[in-house]
Amino acid sequence: MINNFCKVPLWECHSTLIKVAQGQQPADTVIRHANLVSVTTHEVLPDADIAISCGRVAYLGLGGHTAEHCIGPDTQVIDAAGKYVAPGYIDSHIHVESAMIGCGEYAKVVVPRGTTAIFADPHECCNVVGLKGVRVMFDDAKRAPLKAMLTTPSCVPAVTGFDDAGAYVDAPQVAATMDWPDVVGLGEMMNFPGILGGEKNAQDEVAETLKAGKCVTGHYSISETDRGLNAYIASGVRACHESITPDDVMAKLRMGMYVQARYGSAWLTLPGYLPQVLASGVDTRLIVLCTDDNHPNTLVSEGGMDRALRACVAAGADAVSALQFATINAAQMLGVDADMGSVTPGKCADLVILPDLESFIPEAVMIDGDLVAREGRPLFGLDLYRWPDFMTHTMNVGRNFTAADFEIAVELPDGRARVRAIGGVGGSTITQDIVVEVPVVDGKLRADPERDVLKMAVFDRHHGAEGTHSYGFCTGFGVHGALAQTVSHDSHNLLVVGDNDEDMALVAQTLVECGGGEVAVADGKVLALVELPVCGLMSDKDVDTVAAEVAKIEQAWSDMGCTMPSPFMTMGILSLPCVPVLRLTNRGYVNCETFQFEDLLA
Known part of the structure; x- marks a missing residue:
């Protein structure tokens, strides 16, 4: 997948990164003396240096090696002074509309708390005014540095024949959106009865997404772990955020489905299953964190993904595992891990500088190597968005x-x-x-x-x-x-x-x-x-x-x-x-x- 969310594509800047890594060209920014949270190896690596160029990581100084050779007269040097550097948080499933604000305002509140990317399913807006409203929402999103990745609403309405929405989305419309530069997959396929029952439009929406080589996200909300779940996953659905019990979670993991552990304003079932799943000792690489729905007052007073990370730790996860749920696992789920999800050479410099691994509230946030938030405040300003009359x-x-x-x-x-x-x-x-x-x-x-x-x-x-x-x-x-x-x-x-x-x-x-x-x-x-x-x-x-x-x-x-x-x-x-x-x-x-x-x- 060509990533349209980074400052510079890797193929365009890799020769520069090669030079910076070898000290042949100075970096734009160097972070010194960090405790680097390695989500690729589940380690905290002490006294690490990070050199950044073209919005990407060019070099990691580990095990006594430093990035001094990457520093030139114009290089910005940041002394992390033993603070923790981790990848920016990726919310693997979110309805921005639940925060009752548009994407621009949403970015202003979540970026300072460490969220650098979201997989957003705007099916709330779409059910009211259709895909043209979705396009408007994501035009607003482009104004902010937050990487707002769009998963096309799949169920408008949610289940055919049981209520009346303001719009209708079918498979040809879904297929057309797969060419949109900000679309990375299909939003939650809530119509699991349609998938299991052979409903043509539901199955065709999944097929068009798979044909485009993109991820199908799911919503299997019943505690059935045999034929139905097998069939749903076999259809091509890759992830689900609707697990309620430990048995639900274990069945999905064993069948290769990503489990999106959800912790938002109202949906608080994560503590009811995560301790048992962790205690079982199973591999957690398919566990991904999401918020799904957050009220604006929750975001302002308690946080979003940082709040969910604290809930994971309270449920028994160690801090590094929790960060894996919120970073590399999410990036791999949606197929964007070639560019984001870890602080490693070649990846986008989307990162947080944390005073500790308890609050998960960053002192500073970078997206594509740019400092976008400090001490809980955004460093970008946006005017209120002017919405069109039809919305x-x-x-x-x-x-x-x-x-x-x-x-x-x-x-x-x-x-x-x-x-x-x-x-x-x-x-x-x-x-x-x-x-x-x-x-x-x-x-x-x-x-x-x-x-x-x-x-x-x-x-x-x-x-x-x-x-x-x-x-x-x-x-x-x-x-x-x-x-x-x-x-x-x-x-x-x-x-x-x-x-x-x-x-x-x-x-x-x-x-x-x-x-x-x-x-x-x-x-x-x-x-x-x-x-x-x-x-x-x-x-x-x-x-x-x-x-x-x-x-x-x-x-x-x-x-x-x-x-x-x-x-x-x-x-x-x-x-x-x-x-x-x-x-x-x-x-x-x-x-x-x-x-x-x-x-x-x-």
């Missing part, structure tokens, strides 16, 4: 909401009725399929907040008056009032949850009027609002402002009675019809194990 006018619900829109009429006598409900589970993408009893009053189903049973509604926001909607119930959130969001994976329709119809109408109408986002209401009062006018997913403000707004609405969730971590993300996947067990889309309840629609009344 900022995407609320097409076709109605103004009233309380009557949230009444669930049934032909039952007053009393109580047994209904199917989604059991939300904090920190996990998996939900429960449960049966609960709710009141029936005047022929209408009501919420039962005393038993933590809330009403749900999902309205198609892409097709106006022609769009459909559905109703259901959920548990686990424990709030009084109502919440709504247009971040509802993956079709991103208007999702409303609440314990009374009046507040549900207010949250829905609030988002219609502001162009999308998330809002919390109690007793007729708006407690917090995050406006996301770009596709109903992203803000047009700077990252610090958005982080503060999200922190305020998370506090509102807490004040309303919710104790979940990042409940906004947990609520947002109640509509995702490809992860077990039960989901509610604009078309109704979907059983994500049998892939059939289910009735509301049990």
Whole structure:
């Protein structure tokens, strides 16, 4: 694969690197006296020198050898003074839109914390406005030094026939993107039922990616480790970030699949399986780290990949192994290891200078040999991106909401009725399929907040008056009032949850009027609002402002009675019809194990 993300291609500068390595030409930069984290050999190499030219490593001074011969009068010399130098972190699977900002703003917050490259799957944006919106997102990305590598969205919508998105992507469109210079693979193939069931478009998307010699990333979210998993991997899918149990992970590793260990704002299952996997003693070369989804306030206050690295160490990994998960393993997974993933001769000088191997928060960050961040701050400035109109006018619900829109009429006598409900589970993408009893009053189903049973509604926001909607119930959130969001994976329709119809109408109408986002209401009062006018997913403000707004609405969730971590993300996947067990889309309840629609009344 020709790497389009480096300052200079290796074939163009290798003769210069040859000269620099032998002292025949001075380096641009030399780092002296570093403890070099060698991810190729799982060592920390003391008192190492690193000579950089053309944005690449030209020479390593190891075992008593130095880079003094590479230093000329104009060479910048950096004394690492015994600090650690490691490869820059590579996030192997990320949806930038989950941070509610564009790629430029995203780079400003993650680069100073050590992330130098991302494999980004913008299927959130794509489900709303299609591939032309993806192109706009990555035009924004080009303004920043972060190496934003694009994996083409594969599932728009996520699973065919179960909900309605704002766009559709098929195999010919995927094939056309394989010629885009920033495309390195196919985004997560969520439609594993289509792959296993012989759905032509799903299989053709994989085939077009393989034909282009690029990586197919996956999403196998069920704990099945026999015929289905074998077939899914045999189709050409190389990686998966949806493992939940140690058995899931071990089966995938044994079948040669990269396991993307995920640790984001809400998906916190990594500590539940990584200790057992490490204790088994298996080779970890196929374990790769990713964040998947991070809120802006998580990124600002706790970090991204650095936070995930700390979680790996807390789960039992040694620091060098954790860094391998976040660097060379990721680069090898997507086939870019010829240019990145290690601090070795010929590779891009994407590196971090760390005061220790505990916090993983760098003092300085280099990308292609350029110093791009220091002491937690970016050294590059970007104006706020100007988004085109087609991406900022995407609320097409076709109605103004009233309380009557949230009444669930049934032909039952007053009393109580047994209904199917989604059991939300904090920190996990998996939900429960449960049966609960709710009141029936005047022929209408009501919420039962005393038993933590809330009403749900999902309205198609892409097709106006022609769009459909559905109703259901959920548990686990424990709030009084109502919440709504247009971040509802993956079709991103208007999702409303609440314990009374009046507040549900207010949250829905609030988002219609502001162009999308998330809002919390109690007793007729708006407690917090995050406006996301770009596709109903992203803000047009700077990252610090958005982080503060999200922190305020998370506090509102807490004040309303919710104790979940990042409940906004947990609520947002109640509509995702490809992860077990039960989901509610604009078309109704979907059983994500049998892939059939289910009735509301049990």
